[in-house]
Amino acid sequence: MTVSSPVAKKRSDYQTPDFLISHVDMVFHLDVVKTRVITTSQITRNGQHDRPLVLDGESIKLVSVALNEDAIHDYSLNDEQLSIQTTESTFTLCVETEINPSENKTLEGLYFSAGAYCTQCEAEGFRKITYFLDRPDVLAKYDVTIFADKERYPHLLSNGNQIGKGQLDDGRHWVKWQDPFNKPSYLFALVAGDFDLLTDNFITQSGRNVLLELYVDKGALDKGHHAIASLKKAMAWDEEVFGLEYDLDIYMVVAVDFFNMGAMENKGLNVFNSKFVLADAQSATDDDFFNIEAVIGHEYFHNWTGNRVTCRDWFQLSLKEGLTVFRDQQFSADMSSPVFNRIKNVQIIREHQFAEDASAMAHPIRPEEVIEMNNFYTVTVYDKGAEVIRMMHTLLGVDGFRKGVDLYFERFDGQAVTCDDFVQAMQDATDIDLTHFRLWYSQSGTPKVTVTDTFEQSSGRYTLTFTQSTPPTADQAQKHALHIPFKFELLDQQGMSISDDSVPELEAKMIELTQAKHEITVSGLSEKPTPSLLLNFSAPVKVDYPYSHQQLSHIILHSSDEFSRWDASQSLYSRCIHSLATAPDSPDEELFDSMLVAVSGMFELADSNPALAAAMLSVPSFETLSQQVDEIQVEALYHAQRSIRNLIATSLSEKWLALYNKQITGPYQYDADDVDKRRLRNLSLSYLVQGDSPQASELLLAQFASADNMTDSLGVLKAAQYGPVDQFDHLMFQFEERWRHDPLVLDKWFALHANMERSDILARLPLLLSHEKFSLDNPNRVRSVLGSFAFYNVLGFHAIDGSGYQFLADYILKLNSVNPQVAARIITPLTQWQKFDPKRQELMRYQLARIADCKTLSKDLIEKVTKSLNYTAH
Incomplete structure (x- = not known):
């Protein structure tokens, strides 16, 4: 059609x-x-x-x-x-x-x-x-x-x-x-x-007294203190890092329950979705506390990057959003664990932005055309836009980037400008030519950097060859080589980083790729090194290099870059999962043994670097794995991921139990050490439940009964998803009984039900939607049920009879007349049909056609549905 x-x-x-x-x-x-x-x-x-x-x-x-x-x-x-x-x-x-x-x-x-x-x-x-x-x-x-x-x-x-x-x-x-x-x-x-009103004040660097006012629902005042504290941190950080002072005498934040977005940076009067304001230990998780701090920071930072200097037109949206997301990422990294923050940023890119690039909705961070402006608010514009700013930060350096931002405000304060204006300011402030770099703003797609190497034992000559290419996308057939700052290092057999002042790229640990092909050569080596590639994810690209199991293990143990150590662990997991998905009847025991040895060694990080340990001990999500294959075989990939996770759970059960018991915290407080301990504790619990450990059920019930915070309570429920359904249902019943009158906590309950793997999920969903606390008018509630199901309930949504697709389409049509903006957000999984097997492609396209036949279809949905149905792979 x-x-x-x-x-x-x-x-x-x-x-x-x-x-x-x-x-x-x-x-x-x-x-x-x-x-x-x-x-x-x-x-x-x-x-x-x-x-x-x-x-x-x-x-x-x-x-x-x-x-x-x-x-x-x-x-x-x-x-x-x-x-x-x-x-x-x-x-x-x-x-x-x-x-x-x-x-x-x-x-x-x-x-x-x-x-x-x-x-x-x-x-x-x-x-x-x-x-x-x-x-x-x-x-x-x-x-x-x-x-x-x-x-x-x-x-x-x-x-x-x-x-x-x-x-x-x-x-x-x-x-x-x-x-x-x-x-x-x-x-x-x-x-x-x-509303209830919470007040505070902030003294700026010039000595001005700014009144801070936080408006919340009646009775929720005690849940606003973290938001106020986060705002003061953001104001101080922006002064320290960028020299930017707040300009009004009052700063107001209002929390509302019905809001399409996370928050809005209106000048002096920010309006927030309540989920990004209200928090206390009993009702909010560590992630909630983190997200509140990040979103409060994001909207405050907009006061300069978005308000004082704004967009000339909506095609320039990344001018304010990409730049401000980068700023809030830097703020969050300074407030907590830099490596865990970087991993979170990259997971969004790999799970969602790469998927958008591969779909009918592919577009550059500065799009060329649009039907409905609301559809501009994408992971490409926001998160890839932030990665483009990060690359500029890498190329210009900390001081150069600051000079560029200072010049940007000096030139354009009080004006509406373009992305080109921003890049020109960065270039003029540093005399670094960014002409070629500007292609990132106009070219869509995910570049692939293929790396090959050769080593001549007799001469000790080692050559690395980098080849970049970008596949055609729905909006652009022809692609050009981009300016890519590609960070790397070479590790010798002892795990030391090799240096050679005759090779500038090796000394800088970065090569600037500007052509389709680049080579560097290092001489005088006694052995072939192991390349650790794309340190700290220095560019939003995919890397193809034929690592051996031993090389990945070497990077996990020795890379100087924490992100790369995590990335190597994910590559090792992914290799095992894809191997099992492709050949389930002939598992690669050598590969699996190598993986288990590496995982066993990761436990040693728990004391010295718990944030990194928690990240490395977590296997890749189905969404990440999906972006690593040309065609997604749903059941094979899903069950392979669960099987590898089960192998890790059962083979290392004693280690998981010891790790669980070691993560002791006192009364709840939101600080980095306790956050890491709770993260490791709840990760361990989920592995113990999945591995059917004899202690699992007892640990679940004991932690649920004794938890003094939502992180540990929710950790029990998430872990219980790996166990018997009746136990999960029993715990969820108790949870609902306690929290049914708190809408933000109930959203978590709805989401857990919606993404639970169970054979009767499509019979359970209507019960959730008929719940007295559910309303299609409430965006948070819609996202918690319909969004959680469509994005994260892999087997339910992708049921081979198409029932999951039909279920979502039915409610998309209902939402079309209620809130088309929310409908356009949660239709995304249907529009990404291109990578699935032919039968599922047909079923997904059929539901999109059903939606397209609606005579009163909103512009928000028309754009996504028509582009998706008209998509032709290049």
Whole structure:
């Protein structure tokens, strides 16, 4: 089936706005079903032309329009635009609109949910509030006055500083806010509700006192302290590392339960999904504490990389997101374990971004065209974008990168600019030519670096050859060689890193690949070295080198780079798993023995480097393994992964038990040492359960009963997934009984059920969806059930009869009319049909065709479905 695609917007079609807006005055009369918005804008014609003023608007009612205080009726109005013909060069436009926040289930624009008003305007939500030039290159100062019932909505918040407030005779009150900084409409924010308020302060490097305010649901105040502490850490870190000081006198964060994203960096008023704010030991895991710190940091860092300097157009989204993700990764690495953080970053790339590159949705970090802007928010733009910034950091060095960022802000503060502007600033500040490097912004796909070597025993001459290539992608057939900073080292037989000052690349431990083929030669060696390649994952590429088992074990033991030691362990596991998947009846015992010897040695790291030990003792995920093969044989690969994990569990059961018993912690606290111990303890428990250790059941029940924190409670439930179903169900029943009134914890319960391997999963899912606490209106709940099932329940989702695909498609169609943005996110596994066996490809495409036949399909879904159905492998 071939589906015709809607007309796409193209980066090459960008034109400067016909009009500019210098100041916006907005008045909100909040009402659950009939909110009135009066927007008065100071507008100037941009250049000499006679084109009309065309304003964006969607799903709102136009009440009146006045130009220079005179009402006008001579305008053109359709479902998406208001067009006004005027000869004025400078004028005031007043537009009054009416909206129904309670019916806005898309959670874009202004919506009412869980008793509070909230906005989400990125990327194009402001047009659901009023008719406006809703594009990021139109920047203005905003005054905002909010009227609402005082008893129900005592807190009325918007961007900037509060400059006025008052009480009306009818029980309403008003608050006026003024943002002194120019901003695009996507950074506008409004929140009104009844919250608990946690306050603190931060003294900046110049001595200014910034008031910090955290607004949370009633009764949740004690869960906000970690978020406030994280914010203060982020503010101090940005001053220390980048010299960037916060610029307003108040910084507000509001936590809401209904939110499409993780958080939003609106100037001075960040709106957060509650899951990235609320935490205490009983209800939040170590990962939750980590994620809160990371996301709080990310949104704060946007104050400069996104707010003070923003995007000219949405094709430049990686300008702010790739750069800010890199900054939050560096922050997280400084706050906790650098190697564990780097591994987490790389797993996202290998599991999700590489999959996106291999699908119909492949695109560069700066895409060339799009149908629906919400579909820009991808792992490619964010996470690969961060890797591109990291490569620049590698090429320029710490000092050079800082000089480049300083010049970037000096040139563009208060402006909307492009990715090219950023790269040019980095180049001009350092005199390092980044012309070739810019290809990373325009070329999609995952480069592959093939490495071969030769060693001449007689001369001691060793040659390494690097060959790079990028396979064709759905959006681009022709590829060019990229500028790749490729870090490596050579290890001698004693595990020492070889140096040779006559080979600059070896001394720098890096070669800059700029052509299709590069060679380096080292002379005077007495033995063939072992190359340790792509240290610290210095570029988002795949590496092909024919390592022997012994070489991988050598790197695991001796590489100077912790990431490479982990990576070698993963390669060894992967080799075993793929070997078993390909030939299940003739296992490679020598390979498996070599792997077990290596794993046994990893236990010795538990005392000296527990973070690395926990990572190395974990086998690759099914998602990672899937990206290592041309065609995914679901059952064979899944069962091989489980079998290798079972082999590790049973063969080393005594070591797992000893490791488990050794990880003793006191009362819960979130610090690095205890986090590592809990990670090792719960990993050990899962291996003990899978290996059917005699002590497993007793340990499960004892830890569940004694756990004083959510990390250990959830560790029991995750481990129980490897054991008998009835035991898992029993523990889950107890867990639900305790936590059924805490929505964030219940999301974990839903997710565990949805990704559990069980033969009756498709009968269980409807029970979850009919649960009194489930709602399709709640994005967190949808992601916890439907997202967990589609992304992580391998056998259930990929059932050979297609029932898993049909189940997801049925709910995609339901979500299409409720929240198309969420629907477009969780449809991703269906759009990645290209790598599966022919029967599953057919079944997945059939469900995509069903979705395509929906006559009211949203633009969010149209783009993904049509691209996927029209995909042709190159």
